[in-house]
Amino acid sequence: MSDIVVNLAVSGAQKILAVAKAKLDSASAVSGETAALSFPDTAFKFPAVSSLVGQDVTDISSARKILSRASAILDDGLKSGGIPAALAAGEASIYGAEIIKAVDYLDGTEPQPDCDGFFSDTILRTLGIQLADGRLPGFAAILGAAPDSKIAVSIVRELQKRSILIFAGGVSKV
Incomplete structure (x- = not known):
């Protein structure tokens, strides 16, 4: 796999994780670490995390644990380089993106006007x-x-x- 592609995947994942951390920090400052996080009308709260990790994310505090896990996965992938780094970047991005969207539901910026939002x-x-x-x-x-x-x-x-x-x-x- 091209080093350029791997580097772009890793760079993108790092940016996603940074945005997720900033959103969690902001939400925590407003609502506290125990503020509930979830998507509407689903039994899984965080569907990707539930299916890939088997853990429930219920609040900002538990989302931070998943974010730490995502960072560790990315760090481990970087040690190997190549395809393992790209795969780790993809997995970390999935966790980070799900956290970002859940915080958007908490702060009311999702669903956006004229958009269905999360599929129940x-x-x-x-x-x-x-x-x-x-x-x-x-x-x-x-x-x-x-x-x-x-x-x-x-x-x-x-x-x-x-x-x-x-x-x-x-x-x-x-």
Whole structure:
């Protein structure tokens, strides 16, 4: 794997973990370490952490433990370099991103206007059934902004014609 790709993955993970720490610090200053953290309408509170680590995150204090774990994973990956470093960066990023979004729900900046926000367990079960029985043949994750809105609409319409479930995230340049 290219050193450039690995370095970008590691750099991105470090930035995500720094943002997660800053958000936890800010939320703690306002709400205290015992402030509840979770996503709406899910039994798992932190779905990625629950599935990958098997730990429940219930408040800011327990989120800090996951953030420490993410930092340790990244540090261990850096010792090996190459693919292990990139994989560690990916795992650390997942934990950091989930913490960031949970704090956004705590402070009220999520869900954003005109955005569904977190998909509840009910929605995911419904989509899972449709993926399993073939009504939805697959899904596409689109990250980043298209060069212009015409191209973005064209991509989405083409996927919709094929009944592909679309997850999109990006920043408009308009």
